[in-house]
Amino acid sequence: TVLVSMEAGVLTLTLHRPDKLNAFNEEMHRALRAGFERAHEDTGVRAVLLTGAGRGFSAGQDLGDRDPRKADGPPDLGRTIEAFYNPLIRLVRSLEKPVVCAVNGVAAGAGANLAFACDITLAARSARFIQAFSKIGLVPDSGGTFTLNRLLGEQRAKALTMTAEPLDATTAAEWGLIWKVVDDEALMAEATALAARLAAGPTKGLGLTKRAIQAASANDLDAQLDLERDFQREAGSSADYAEGVAAFLEKRTPEFSGR
Ligand code: LHQ
Incomplete structure (x- = not known):
């Protein structure tokens, strides 16, 4: 569920559930966490590159994974957050090495907020960011309320999260949510070169x-x-x-x- 490769000090982590737009199930969470834990421990890793396989970056939580219709009572989503999303965001933010994110396509829910939590985020021109939480009655997680409020202020943060309207990559860059927009076909080359440059840095x-x-x-x-x-x-x-x-x-x- 996560492809891992290492070259010239760059640990590349590729979310890999392409038929589900790389939505998070527990297995993908565990694999991604293992990747970031390796980045913490392995002194040979000097930068991380995070991206997604296929046409999406990540559609956030796999909504089929814990179908409330099949459960006995209300699910404890707090446990999922505590066990998976919060540790992931903390691992990204506390890693004392650059984390480059290449958003290759749609990033929704926790997928969008994971991209915003990375240090330097590039996005394909065709990518879009969706705070999908309100569509299903949830609140933003994965640091979204923190990041959006700090980067955008309350008006834009509230409008994006309450309406769940998609934000195109160009506007996301103009608003300072990401570093820059790159032509789709040039995204991976540019992100890889940036990660390699940072990995060769101090x-x-x-x-x-x-x-x-x-x-x-x-x-x-x-x-x-x-x-x-x-x-x-x-x-x-x-x-x-x-x-x-x-x-x-x-x-x-x-x-x-x-x-
Ligand atoms: C999916 C998903 C998905 C499963 C696409 N799950 N299959 C934390 C804690 C605990 C619980 C809840 O949540 C959280 C945090 C969150 O992240 S909440 C937000 C969860 N994410 C969403 O609500 C986004 C749901 N997805 C969408 O709205 C659309 O798929 C987007 C706008 C991302 C992309 O739309 P399209 O480009 O039209 O693609 P699609 O909808 O056709 O999706 C392609 C396939 O991927 C499709 O499967 P199928 O078998 O029909 O081809 C989707 O069912 C599947 N997929 N997202 N989150």
């Missing part, structure tokens, strides 16, 4: 940069300035800082080790 510094930017939403300026001081101290003791400065002074391309 991983320690990039990881600290990610943490600093994420911390900024909860900090005031003074706290953030203190955090930048601490993180710069840490980055300054990395081998990659020494290499970066040496390469600059010697007018050559740096060879970062990720340490």
Whole structure:
């Protein structure tokens, strides 16, 4: 349900239930989680590329997986969130390595919010994002209320989630929900090149940069300035800082080790 491949420090995770538009069942959750856990533990992994197989990125929760019509009482969706979606979003956000997301087609429900939780998200021009939750009486999850509110403000966040109107990729980029739109046929080449470039980068510094930017939403300026001081101290003791400065002074391309 998830294809895993590793090349030049990039761990590529491809959601693979194409006949269901890569909707999440438990098996796919477990496989994706294992991929992100590997990214945390394996020092050889220096960037992650997340994408989907077939014509969709992900249609969110597989709605056939827990059909309420076949259940005895009301389902405990809180358990599903606690067991699967929340750990996944936490793994993506806490990974101190860049996570590039290539949205190859429709991203709905938790699939959309997973894409927005990644660090640098590119989308095919034909992709669209749907906050499908309200169509079935649910609330946005996978960090959607957090991400949409912070990136878009209340009006756009509420309109998108309450109407479930599809948002095209170009508007998503104009609104700052994703990094950029790429022609469909160029998406994977561009996303792969970006992930490879980041994987060849100063991983320690990039990881600290990610943490600093994420911390900024909860900090005031003074706290953030203190955090930048601490993180710069840490980055300054990395081998990659020494290499970066040496390469600059010697007018050559740096060879970062990720340490
Ligand atoms: C699907 C799905 C799908 C199963 C397409 N499930 N089969 C968390 C915790 C616990 C419970 C609930 O939810 C959550 C979080 C969530 O993510 S809630 C939101 C769940 N997702 C949705 O409500 C989206 C449902 N899908 C759609 O609205 C459409 O499929 C979209 C707009 C994504 C794509 O439309 P189309 O391009 O027209 O494709 P399609 O509808 O024909 O889908 C293709 C196939 O994929 C089809 O199967 P079939 O056997 O008829 O070819 C769909 O049934 C299947 N599929 N999404 N979520």
